[in-house]
Amino acid sequence: MNEKIHIYHTNDIHSHFENWPRIQAFLKDRKASHEAAGEEVFIFDIGDFADRWHPFTEGTMGKGNVKLLNEAGYTAVTIGNNEGITLPHRDLNEMYEEAEFDVIAANLYFPDYKKPDWALPYRIYETKQGRKIAVTGITTYYQKLYELLEWKLSEPFTELEIQLNRLKEKTDMIIVLSHLGIHDDEKIAELFPQVDLILGGHTHHLFPEGKAAGRSMMAAAGRYGEYIGYVTAILKKNAPKQIQATIYETASLPRPINEQQQIISFDQIGKKQLDIEITTIKETLDFAWDKPSQLPALLCEALHEWCNADCSLINSGLVLKSLTKGRVTKYDLHQMLPHPINPCTVELSGAELKEVLLHAQDASWVNLELKGLGFRGQVMGTFIFHGIIIDKSHHEIYIGEEPINPDKIYKLGTTDMFTFGKFFPEIRRSRVKHYYMPEFLRDIMAWKLRQP
Template identity: 55%
Template sequence: MENIHIYHTNDLHSHFEHWPRIHHLLSTRKKWHEEKGDEVLIFDIGDHMDRWHPFSDATRGKGNTRLLNQAGYTAVTIGNNEGITLSYEDLNSMYDQAQFQVLAANLFQSDGTRPDWARPYMLYTTKRGTRIGVIGLTVYFSHFYHLLGWNMSDPIEELTIQLNELTRKADIIILLSHLGINEDEQIAELFPEIDVILGAHTHHIFHEGKEINECILGAAGKHGQYVGHIMLEINTDEKNIVRKKALLYDTNELEPVPNEEKFINDLYQAGKEMLLEKAVDLPIPLQTDIFKESELPMILCKALREWTQADCAFINSGLILNGLKEGTVTKYDLLNICPHPINPCVVELSGRELKEVLVDTLDSKWPQMQVKGLGFRGTLMGKFVYDQILFSNNGMNDSIFINNKEIDLNAVYKLAIPDMFTFGTYFPVIFRAEHKKYYLPEFLRDLLEWKLKRTFCK
């Protein structure tokens, strides 16, 4: 018999507060297992990087690569935060110094070739001769990748292609899947040749794994809350799995690591120092208020409309987390007040549809609504603010004006919004709209910097 230990993390999102313990657990366990003659594989399943954190933003993910190197990872796949929150050039260079393999079978360059830094799969052979094939897949956000200069293939179709080749070479097949729980469970049903699926993206948790069709699924939540451990016992004569087990280690329950607080703080400070480049000098302070109209959300909203050349715009005030003081404003200051990896978007709506959406924004439910995901890194939605949109009588009658003209229900308008409103079900009319234009790789804070410079650097 042969024992294979597989450790996995996912969706860290640059929450480094648990990283010292994760690093210590992985390095210690690897040493233990190897001293016993067992095999060890360590995988990350994507979204290790998130540009809300100064260290990741300043290094464009290269700092995350260094951390993965130091912790001895075997291979990773990319998540949407690596894939579509970085420019083409930044993603193309993020793994230049990687000491692990990057597996992304469904990612291609615009000419159809694979990037030099990624492979569709890897084949690892243990000391006892067991051949382990590992495939990586990332979520199918093909439109956004295309806007950045990449191409994607459908993950299920690509998986079929790779399995046709790999099943002839491997005794055991592992899938690193940044696709989400529904897709993982579907894959387990459709592809019995896969033995292990390590999941991500939807932040789901399998405390003791989940078995479907003799495939074991593992998933470790988000933000480094858990480290996953899959144990496989292999019959080395027949090269098959005779026993498998999955569990999670709660990082909050692990022993503290010496100087862990210093390590966490040093990472943040290192990123902050790299972002102390001046963005603009302000002659006056600019305030924000999540529950009423205030200066900074209004400036961002105006920037959104002007930059996209739309007819009108609205944003939620919760996108701006703090005000700006008089004097020098740095790149770090802008990240601190607007940390979201959210892009500008323009959606085309008829006047009738636009009116429906705008009336909905007046609902009293919005300001106190808690928001999670969709790129939002704040807490509450906040009050909506508008540019080139005017309400009379609280917008309940034919009293909405666009560019000082009463809304024409039959006209077509270009509405600029944060892209988060196109993904969720906050506004069904926007979600269903046929014509949406996304702007990548610019974030909202880039537009805010652009507008502040135009306003105060004359």
Template identity: 50%
Template sequence: MTLEDIHIYHTNDLHSHFEHWTRISSFLQRRKYLHQSANEEVLLFDIGDHMDRWHPLTDATRGKRNTELLNEVGYTAVTIGNNEGITLSFEDLDTLYQRRRFDVVVANFFTANGTRPQWVKPYQIYELKNKARVAVIGLTAYFSHFYKQLGWTLSEPLEELKHQLAEIKEKADMIILLSHLGIHDDEAIAEQFPEIDVILGAHTHHVFHEGKEINGVILGAAGKYGMFVGHITLTIDSETLHVRKKRAIAYDSNQLPYVEGEKEEENQLYEEGKALLLTEVARIGEPYRSREVLARLLCETLRSWCNVDSAFLNEGLILRDLPNETVTEYDLLSICPHPINPTVVDLSGAEYQEVIRLALEEKWRNMMIKGLGFRGTFMGQMIFEGVEVKHGKNGLSFYINGKQIEREARYKVAIPDMFTFGQLFPEIRRAEYKVYFFPEFMRDLLRWKLQNLQ
């Protein structure tokens, strides 16, 4: 029996954090060269959210420079994450991979009419030198409602996986799943589909330092922001092509070999994006030297843009002031970098009063928050538009545009979409009526307002 090793390297959830990218790129290219020199097979995958529009270069090029960076390393295939999928307009996503030199595999991704775009494959089968056939399937997170508003359609991931596995089971000797679904779905898939050899995970930013084996399936995951690089080694019988051994490790990027000029390259990527964004979008009569004043302007804009009676948001959405009369795209990105969309929810008066009570608590001012699309640090105080709170003998009473809120009445409220996720505001999360506006971010509303100041 002759044994051979297949080396699989994987990254995920870089989110345009290029602090380690030069080091990762050098490491992967060097490893690829060494394996190929030893006549060993090597495959390289990214599991989505490589791009994030908080970074000037990604925002300015709508992710196309991220595609070029993946090309330079020599990736074999990628799948998309929600940052590729729902923070770009239809046209921007449809052209994101025009110049790719790798495969894009996303089995549950379709156009609105149910066909796959020309740049997407449900799976790809790679035939190795020893004739072993490796099938690679991709799946992305099931944010079907959001994709629909942007002109795309998603199928349910596990049902799609069943369909694709049935199609490829006779065509492949090994199966690798690129999963931007999250750790819980990955573990469930491993239990349900033991015919899969490897699941490379993403989305929930988890790390498996030495992999995790479930039901004979090995799971790999490399955290977030390029902090780790994953490496799976499959040892196969070169005659029967059966997998005999599976090993996994996650390399800490801080411990990868230093690359001369890496900090300069990171800065260069930032400055390249900044230069592209130094285009004037508005001229204002007086600078805004207060974050709170800008946050109030954004809240006022949110209410009018969504055409509702009231709105509220957190001051932490605004990261700095506007000190100059000329406003550029870079200013808007620096002020409000979050991929957060305007949203309208419908609440009863009783529910809205509970939301307001909670929003008035002091805890928000210094609450640190990560995720939910938020790219700042502190939530900051809550700012309202159209809402008045009065203190009386019987406690607080609440008014919208001068009229007291009625417990049984219904109210439409404009908010940042992050309030509908997690446990920030339970009444909002439970609301049945939610309308998300795509592809506009909160900074797009701010641009619109600054361009139309009287």
């Protein structure tokens, strides 16, 4: 007999809970409908479901997100970089303790190459008609960052080949949950024609009707829960599978009666969890994006001290909220610095550092709109320095009290997003980078504010 499989998938929701009530209601309704009809249904998430920019995720350290996935009836998930490298080791290791779904992360290991109990290399699901659906999952290869958090990642394509060899001749259909991005997904299709369906994420790409790639079908649902992916697969004995993909636009789905109340509750839960006093301040600390101001300067100083740098540079657009005099809580600092961004240092020659600093003087940075790389603000803002003096009248740059030496190697304190992005080629190309993890910028600010 032919058998029709129904597959729903999400990716890169990034804790955008404004879309979650409709997604959850839709998935629960569709799952119940298929099961009542005796049909096979699977629901998968492809990673970056949890993002610590939202107070709900920050306050529950991702466990609240797991509860939401449970309630929606997910079958399995893989992890993205926002689960893998923005949570401290212990928090990630405990995040899925109450998961009612499978977590499939084939290339994630402890440093001794043992698998966490909660991370499966693959799972084979058997349908009512006895057909076997194999699912494996892989996450993007940020090897060095995972190592700083006491994890080990295997190379995704090597790992995928190992898992596919294990699944050979055992299954009727192979699905890969890939948090690698569109280009690597195309490579999977090219190298592994035995893969029937690649459910993708990481690069926020959207395939309204899927994308055929060799013998594989690629499907992806964009970002932020704006769409839900839907794939049907008709399995026939001794005949090619018929796989079709489409999407549902979340905004066009029925609106739950209590939608707004649910959305508000996520913020309220997070705020309550983060109502922990950090310190008290005697005067309000303000900020501006288009000129030097108190909070960005204090943040730059804190980063400089934390990293023990020779000099430091940040962008003022990181700061999103003032701190009002009086009690300062974790919630206040989260609202001020919601970004999952870590401090770091890079080593540059004086000549390279000079190029960076001159480029940072460009007035066009101030209103440059910025998305991604961990940045959860609006615009870049002006650049703020510590340990750096730029004497424009004499065309001189001083590091500390000494004129910059083009041949000397300096340790520049900055944020990790400048090592990943293309803003400053000199920073990105630096061969010596050190990331301070798991601390975010808000943790560094908390440390600074607590000082006498």
